Amino acid sequence: MIARQDDEEIPFLHRAEQPTTKTPLPWDQFWIVLLLEMPDLVSSHTLTPFIPQVSTFPLLGIICDQNLNWNFVKLIRDIGVTNGDESQVGHYVGILQSSYYVAHALTVFHWSQLSDHIGRKPVMLIALSALSVSMFSFGLSKTFLGLVVSRVVCGAFDPSIGVIKSVLMDITDATNMPNAYNYMPLTWMTANAVGPLIGGSLSRPADRFPDIFGRSELLKTYPYLLPCSVSAFFTLIAWLATYFCLKESVSTRTPLWKLIKRRFLRQSYSKPHRTSSSIIVDPGEANSGEVQSKPLPLRDLLTSRVLSITANYATTGLLQAAFALVQPLFFATSIELGGLSLDPPRIGALLAAQSVAHGICQLLFFTRLHDRFGAGAVYFTGVSFGIPIVILFPVINALARAYGIGMAVWLCVAVQFILKTSLFMCYSCLALFVRTAAPNRASVGATSGIIQTVAALAKIFGPASAASVFSYSLQEGHNTWLIYYFLIAIAFLAVGAALLLPRDPSVWEDHRAYHCE
Known part of the structure; x- marks a missing residue:
């Protein structure tokens, strides 16, 4: 057995031995x-x-x-x-x-x-x-x-x-x-x-x-x-x-x-085991160099890594779902009340174009950005862009009030769409962390299930809370910027949770492999 070393040294030792060639997709x-x-x-x-x-x-x-x-x-x-x-x-x-x-x-x-x-x-x-x-x-x-x-x-x-x-x-x-x-x-x-x-x-x-x-x-x-x-x-x-x-x-x-x-x-469900920090390994159980063990019960799945990924899925899902609801409402609300006064056909065209642009950008740029900067850096940048995305809402309305719906407004809308593309890539980055956060390969499904449960709850709470705050902020005598304060708070929560993640998911995978040696 290799003598235990500090966690900070482990990633560099193992990353030096990793192959540089990519496995073709099956x-x-x-x-x-x-x-x-x-x-x-x-x-x-x-x-x-x-x-x-x-x-x-x-x-x-x-x-x-x-x-x-x-x-x-x-x-x-x-x-x-x-x-x-x-x-x-x-x-x-x-x-x-x-x-x-x-x-x-x-x-x-x-x-x-x-x-x-x-x-x-x-x-x-x-x-x-x-x-x-x-x-x-x-x-x-x-x-x-x-x-x-x-x-x-x-x-x-x-x-x-x-x-x-x-x-x-x-x-x-x-x-x-x-x-x-x-x-x-x-x-x-x-x-x-x-x-x-x-x-x-x-x-x-x-x-x-x-x-x-x-x-x-x-x-x-x-x-x-x-x-x-x-x-x-x-x-x-x-x-x-x-x-x-x-x-x-x-x-x-x-x-x-x-x-x-x-x-x-x-x-x-499974044989006796210890916690994820010291997984029992059955002799001969290996697949592509990774240890195979039995699925773990729920209590042993709630490790610090799984909880950090869950927190990031929750905050990112909450931000994404809330923004997805507020954006069309903002487009439809009158300029006097803080929106943009667009008609439904134009809103539909904008949202459709945004969806297509997101898919194309993901297809063309995600792998290149990941290979250049790492999943952690791409994710942190994406959630950080949530802050200027929200700030652009009142900026767009202020421009519409001052100059009408002209080139300045559409330029800011385009910038907002571009920034949201990076937010859209965050889910792909988080998925790369899920695989390495699982305590063992046999518990990948349960680990993903925990995280997706929280993501589903975020999809329920996010739109409902955002819609309530938006309606409340538009009522007479209330602060119309209340919805933006709400979204900014969620964005800061997402940025704070992102600090829990390393630059590269392989850091966790190498550390897990180290403890199994």
């Missing part, structure tokens, strides 16, 4: 990972364009351009749950939308942890099956309870967050994982285009295409069944690709019936 498996990112995104985006803008809910429509499913408004009206009371529509839309995120937050850790034990592939097959059933169920629902149950099932079995990221960590290493995250935006860019196209063109087909579907009583009775069925069919294609092409990436697995038996008998 495209025979990586294309499946890209495909598996899409079913849930396509399903969610299929539901968004069921109806064009509702004039009686202009603000709600603008908010929901940020994928908050504002087009549930028409669906809520169709099923008659409000009994004609238009003031209650937003209430039921909020319940329908939040049910997905709450279910996801409550289950993502358990699915990720289960995948460490029984394997990624079985969990993915279960999740995709449930997702397909939930979409068929949504299209056939005629009651509000049926809609809520469908969205709860979809959120509870969302496979795109925890397990798929674990698969990606399994099939890549430290040299090619940054390159893998270069291609990840392709999935949501495609889903952003395909999902609304399916929902927008195929909803109410009997009314839109009477020559083709006008005689179908089924489609007249269930006007949203066709787009939901197409989305479910796409999910089934992903299921087939998973079943026939995806190779199991977990080397040591336990049959599900044994886990149930252990649970029933209140036995431990």
Whole structure:
């Protein structure tokens, strides 16, 4: 055994021995990972364009351009749950939308942890099956309870967050994982285009295409069944690709019936072990030079590294979600009240252009920035840019008040979009830290599940709190800058959490390997 040295010396000793050549991406498996990112995104985006803008809910429509499913408004009206009371529509839309995120937050850790034990592939097959059933169920629902149950099932079995990221960590290493995250935006860019196209063109087909579907009583009775069925069919294609092409990436697995038996008998999932700082290593268990051990229970996963990554995911997710809601609200609010007075079509065009620009920048620049500066530096820069991003809101409004919406305003909006691109890259940087923060390779799924649970909670709390503060700040007699103080506070929290991370994730990986020698 090597004599223990100070932590500050360990990274440099090990980094000198690391290979400089990059491992090629395993495209025979990586294309499946890209495909598996899409079913849930396509399903969610299929539901968004069921109806064009509702004039009686202009603000709600603008908010929901940020994928908050504002087009549930028409669906809520169709099923008659409000009994004609238009003031209650937003209430039921909020319940329908939040049910997905709450279910996801409550289950993502358990699915990720289960995948460490029984394997990624079985969990993915279960999740995709449930997702397909939930979409068929949504299209056939005629009651509000049926809609809520469908969205709860979809959120509870969302496979795109925890397990798929674990698969990606399994099939890549430290040299090619940054390159893998270069291609990840392709999935949501495609889903952003395909999902609304399916929902927008195929909803109410009997009314839109009477020559083709006008005689179908089924489609007249269930006007949203066709787009939901197409989305479910796409999910089934992903299921087939998973079943026939995806190779199991977990080397040591336990049959599900044994886990149930252990649970029933209140036995431990794994063999006796020590904490993550001194992991027991079984002789002969190694994969690519890394120690393989049994999955750890929750109490041993909450190491300082995992908690620091979790804190960064929470603060970054909170900042991102709050900004995503405030930005379209700012564009839509009148100049006199502190906004920019833009109409919905222009707002939609701006947000769409911003999304495309983010994906292109990620594809072209992320790997180069990572190789040049390191994941920690790129991440710290990204969250630090959150501060000028927020400051630009009142600056843009001040310019609009003084000179109208001219070149100066659009230049500041463009700068804000560019700065947000760096904030968008922060998630890819954090994903690189998750792999090395896990106490051992056998607990990558559970570690990712803990972090994604916190990220899901941030997606619930961020928009809700930001919307409340924004509305409060616009009321007469209140400080209109209150929302900016709120966002600045979150940005400073994110910067403070970023200081907990090293410059390079390999520092943690080398240190973990050192303790296993």
